Amino acid sequence: MTVTGPTNNQPAPTSSNLGDILERVLDKGLVIAGDIRVNLLDIELLTIKLRLVIASLETAKEVGIDWWESDPWLRGEEHGLAAENRRLRERVAALEEARENGGGRALARGRDWESGAGRDGEQAGLEAAKRGGGRHG
Amino acid sequence: MGEGCAVWLYAVIRDDLRERLPSARGVAGERVRTVVEGNLAAVVGSVGQRDFAAEQLARNLEDLDWLAGAARAHDAVVAAAAACGPVVPVRLATMFGHDDAVRGLLAARREDFRATLDSLAGRSEWGVKAYLDPDEPVNAASAHSGPALSHGAAESAPGGTGSAYLLRRRAELAARRSAENSARDWAQQMHERLRRVSTASRLLRAQDPKLSGHKAWMVLNAAYLVDEDRVERFRAVVEELIGWQPGLDVELTGPWPPYSFAVSAGVRDG
Numbered sequence: 001m002t003v004t005g006p007t008n009n010q011p012a013p014t015s016s017n018l019g020d021i022l023e024r025v026l027d028k029g030l031v032i033a034g035d036i037r038v039n040l041l042d043i044e045l046l047t048i049k050l051r052l053v054i055a056s057l058e059t060a061k062e063v064g065i066d067w068w069e070s071d072p073w074l075r076g077e078e079h080g081l082a083a084e085n086r087r088l089r090e091r092v093a094a095l096e097e098a099r100e101n102g103g104g105r106a107l108a109r110g111r112d113w114e115s116g117a118g119r120d121g122e123q124a125g126l127e128a129a130k131r132g133g134g135r136h137g
Numbered sequence: 138m139g140e141g142c143a144v145w146l147y148a149v150i151r152d153d154l155r156e157r158l159p160s161a162r163g164v165a166g167e168r169v170r171t172v173v174e175g176n177l178a179a180v181v182g183s184v185g186q187r188d189f190a191a192e193q194l195a196r197n198l199e200d201l202d203w204l205a206g207a208a209r210a211h212d213a214v215v216a217a218a219a220a221c222g223p224v225v226p227v228r229l230a231t232m233f234g235h236d237d238a239v240r241g242l243l244a245a246r247r248e249d250f251r252a253t254l255d256s257l258a259g260r261s262e263w264g265v266k267a268y269l270d271p272d273e274p275v276n277a278a279s280a281h282s283g284p285a286l287s288h289g290a291a292e293s294a295p296g297g298t299g300s301a302y303l304l305r306r307r308a309e310l311a312a313r314r315s316a317e318n319s320a321r322d323w324a325q326q327m328h329e330r331l332r333r334v335s336t337a338s339r340l341l342r343a344q345d346p347k348l349s350g351h352k353a354w355m356v357l358n359a360a361y362l363v364d365e366d367r368v369e370r371f372r373a374v375v376e377e378l379i380g381w382q383p384g385l386d387v388e389l390t391g392p393w394p395p396y397s398f399a400v401s402a403g404v405r406d407g
Contacts, residue, residue, distance in 0.1 A: 022205075022208050024226075025211050025226075026229055027341075028396035030399040030400060031228050032228070032231050035233045035238055036190075038191055038230045
């Protein structure tokens, strides 16, 4: 078996891809507190930010790195849909309240909607719908 | 070793196996050597301060190319040792100031190392990943979940585009949830079958799709510690799982050094 240096890019002898290797050498293997301390979690944090390296970090979650929990790609669409539903329900509730109340407060609220908040909400909904439609296709 | 060097630790092996180690180059291109204490040997390399002083190392590890090279080199040294006999693989970037500190480690944890090495002898780690094609199971699942949720029903629903859209979304969501349930079920069943032909197992977290290069969902990512004389049976089970369900793809990697079983090997399950 040949052993290659870090500058040698020839593929490993087994069918191991980089993700599999990183998963094991960064997240598995025996942890020993050496003399020279390098906090691998810091490094993992950065590489996670770059969205390049492993999501397989049991330890990362313990220190609060848990982006995959909210990543729509990894979580599935359900999460985004729930947020979208909540926004729409809030919007409907606000509109109904404004219509039922009438009077000054509702007018003020109405002006708020007109002055941009409403259009923004609509725009967000539209974009969400587009995203949904795009994903379906 | 000279001043300005650190000792990078790759793995711990039995002392009597160190003569069989092939000559190898490590993460810094250095010659890999061993440090012996009692009946244990540490597989190490002397690495220079330029790239491996704590601050510079931290920066280097954040450079994906450097990290990739170091990870491959580290793994290659550990794998070369594993080809000779049982090894305890050590996590990347474990370093000591000098050989004596390594000897101190081997002496202090001799019983642990011996016990782990014994439990790993004659066994290797195999990785199994299962992917589910995100298109196929959705169709299959919606076919099972009844006509009301089929796409056709949603599209022909009265009430304008708004409610048609909502119905379609609801159908998609239901199909997806059903597919996720099947996927979880299948993953559990695959894991159970693989556990029966292995000594120990660990469930790993699903990998980022961007990294794995698959658009399919990773429904199972697990490591199994397999006896040498059961490898063929293990492989056969994996073969059976390929195509066991529509849209299911199974990938086997290995043999790996027992990275996932370096701690209390053979007893704990993920």
